[in-house]
Amino acid sequence: MVNTDPEFFAGLAEEFFEGDGIHLLTDVANWADLCTAPRGTPVQHPDSGINNQVYREETAMGPSAFDNRPATLPMANLAIENFFTAARLLSGPVLADFGAEGAPHRLLQGAFVNLGTNLTNRPGGETDPDGGMMGLHDALERLFDHWRGDAAEACKDYAGAIYTFMAHELAVIAALVDAITAYSSIVLAGRKRLIGLMRAFVGAMRAKEAEDVANAQQFPWGLVFAAGAMLVTMGFGLAAVATAVVAEGTEIAVAAGLNEVLPPLASMVATTADKLLDGGDKTIPATDYAVAAQAYLDAANQVVDDTRAAVEPLTKQITDALDRFMDPPAPPLTKVKFEADNHSLEPGTT
Amino acid sequence: MADGQGYAVDLDAFQQVLREHVDPAVDHFRVGADAVRPIRDISTAGLIGPDPEHLYGDFAPQADALQNRIVAAHDGLRDSLQQLSEALWEAYRVYAKTEQAHASRLTSVYER
Numbered sequence: 001m002v003n004t005d006p007e008f009f010a011g012l013a014e015e016f017f018e019g020d021g022i023h024l025l026t027d028v029a030n031w032a033d034l035c036t037a038p039r040g041t042p043v044q045h046p047d048s049g050i051n052n053q054v055y056r057e058e059t060a061m062g063p064s065a066f067d068n069r070p071a072t073l074p075m076a077n078l079a080i081e082n083f084f085t086a087a088r089l090l091s092g093p094v095l096a097d098f099g100a101e102g103a104p105h106r107l108l109q110g111a112f113v114n115l116g117t118n119l120t121n122r123p124g125g126e127t128d129p130d131g132g133m134m135g136l137h138d139a140l141e142r143l144f145d146h147w148r149g150d151a152a153e154a155c156k157d158y159a160g161a162i163y164t165f166m167a168h169e170l171a172v173i174a175a176l177v178d179a180i181t182a183y184s185s186i187v188l189a190g191r192k193r194l195i196g197l198m199r200a201f202v203g204a205m206r207a208k209e210a211e212d213v214a215n216a217q218q219f220p221w222g223l224v225f226a227a228g229a230m231l232v233t234m235g236f237g238l239a240a241v242a243t244a245v246v247a248e249g250t251e252i253a254v255a256a257g258l259n260e261v262l263p264p265l266a267s268m269v270a271t272t273a274d275k276l277l278d279g280g281d282k283t284i285p286a287t288d289y290a291v292a293a294q295a296y297l298d299a300a301n302q303v304v305d306d307t308r309a310a311v312e313p314l315t316k317q318i319t320d321a322l323d324r325f326m327d328p329p330a331p332p333l334t335k336v337k338f339e340a341d342n343h344s345l346e347p348g349t350t
Numbered sequence: 351m352a353d354g355q356g357y358a359v360d361l362d363a364f365q366q367v368l369r370e371h372v373d374p375a376v377d378h379f380r381v382g383a384d385a386v387r388p389i390r391d392i393s394t395a396g397l398i399g400p401d402p403e404h405l406y407g408d409f410a411p412q413a414d415a416l417q418n419r420i421v422a423a424h425d426g427l428r429d430s431l432q433q434l435s436e437a438l439w440e441a442y443r444v445y446a447k448t449e450q451a452h453a454s455r456l457t458s459v460y461e462r
Contacts, residue, residue, distance in 0.1 A: 103397070107389045146360040147358070
């Protein structure tokens, strides 16, 4: 049977439907049908010159059915669905949800900007000159200009601990935002790679079908290099911003709004996913239907394996951040302490 | 600046810095902590969707764990800063009361 029912493709990620809708998927399904349908079963294949129709031939013994598929078909233990297994495995995450308003990536970006501005102060803009804010650390430093003594010294230590903690927190948030961005990029790149693979598969099958190409003709498909750990160094990383904020005091300009400070996830992911793809030298041969189909299936499995391998270092990055996580410092002075013993700040006792 | 035996403070400047700089910075951080808190209720596994082959390993649970630690740390620092702010204002009141008492004693001596 051939399956062009849109319901058959339900659950696949939206990227697989981009461009010509379900046309590519239908082509893959049709060629998969050609490769897997039991011999003698009618196979519809609208574009196929050998359309796998069951012909009836008049013989001396009467009408006899035959199909015109090569002897290497059908491929054993395969069904049409196997040609979409990898696509389904990569279709779970709805990438748009990761970057939506109120989603983790957005909330973490907001927290990053909040922490970054609190570390570096917030300048008032031209339209709001009074909108500036002294960061917590500098505000406490200003307090110490007018206050000395043991209690002040304890608060100085606390201010230092706050700065260390906030800088640490900024780096942790940056690492998580980068990991989510990298994860989404890897998944998207995997999907794009599968789409390229599907196109190469269909191209190879058509070329074989046309039988007007040299046997050596091959159809390339895009590669993705498994580089999860390298992603944060590719240019979108907040880790570098965090370093600049903490080490160099670089201000994060928030007046222009979050979108202009930190791009939405979708645009970062699309750019990064494209960086992960290259032309590559992998090909699907057009010499034989079964060979081409097996090459497609092997390559699709490789996409899944590469995706798994690319996500692993991201998980490790998050695990490392958890292992190194620093808890916030406790205040050196509390109102409760004062209420219990407010003489500790009075003259002659400090 | 008043100078006691163990401390020195310019009360007016102390109060001004508290009001104009420390408290706004504490409040700014509190707003940020409030804004990120909803992340606690978002499951990364839910965003990832079905993963029958465990393709993404422990990415989701670890991301959720880190998100929860970030929220807890923000809340912890917010509470810590709030307590500090209250303590600094209490310190201001203690210093002010002490200075007032000190001035009162001086006035009494002068008037005698």
